[in-house]
Amino acid sequence: MKTLIANWKMNVGIRESVALARGTLLTLRGRKLIPELVICPSTIALSEVRKVVARSSVSLGAQNVFWESKGPYTGEISTRMLQEVGVSYVILGHSERRQELHETDEMIHKKVLYVLSEQMTPILCIGESKQQREAGQTQEVIRAQLISALSQVYVRGSERVLIAYEPVWAIGSGEASSVGEVIEIHQYIRSFLQELFPGVSSQQLPILYGGSVDGENAYGFLREEMIDGLLIGGASIKINQFNDIVEAAGEVLEAQGT
Ligand code: PGA
Secondary structure (H helix, E strand, C coil): CCEEEEECCCCCCHHHHHHHHHHHHHHHCCCCCCCEEEEECCHHHHHHHHHHHCCCCCEEEECCCCCCCCCCCCCCCCHHHHHHCCEEEEEECCHHHHHHCCCCHHHHHHHHHHHHHCCCEEEEEECCCHHHHHCCCHHHHHHHHHHHHHCCCCCCCCCCCEEEECCHHHCCCCCCCCHHHHHHHHHHHHHHHHHHCCCCCCCCCCEEEECCCCCCCHHHHHCCCCCCEEEECHHHCCHHHHHHHHHHHHHHHHHHCC
């Protein structure tokens, strides 16, 4: 299986999101094999987008959540509220939130625990900055992010945690990481996850890549067995680009006979 996460960020309002959701559904039409597809609109567009995707195979994701079910948390939103509008996935630890909103590892950890306890699926973003990469600290940074976010986490039954490896310098820069480098890091993450969660299958802990994925480079990532899917920002709101990415996923699935 290959998974595509469309992260629309703070780019489209309600009307545009509805149109984009319709366009996204069309990218799946007529294909024999389709990837698992999760679209993550802004919070305000969730309930309208839900109406569009309700009877499709597309799942809804949120871009953030708080770690309590209700209370005096002005401006925040709870898992229950998200569930009311059909959300089953939540992006957590995105570097834009880590940087711009000073979200700490501790906050991300609380969110991961809370999302899992509410039977939702976290999409945990990790990745090194340019300086950390240049200082040769990539593995160390990733390891620390995983240890912090996943401590006390158990992946039981049908639960899943999606890990999105997104090098910060590759996000929105037009400069994706090379396939070779991504494979190397994914191998590192995979072996570390095996240590943290012995016996838990890789289907329950898929590792995705994100950072300047587009219609041209998607196939190169998706055809690799080590890369379980992609988290797509900019190209997910350009329907032609996104269509090419879905097509690339379809080709890979066909070639793999899955
Ligand atoms: P990008 O964003 O595809 O625009 O680089 C990816 C992300 O931030 O999730």
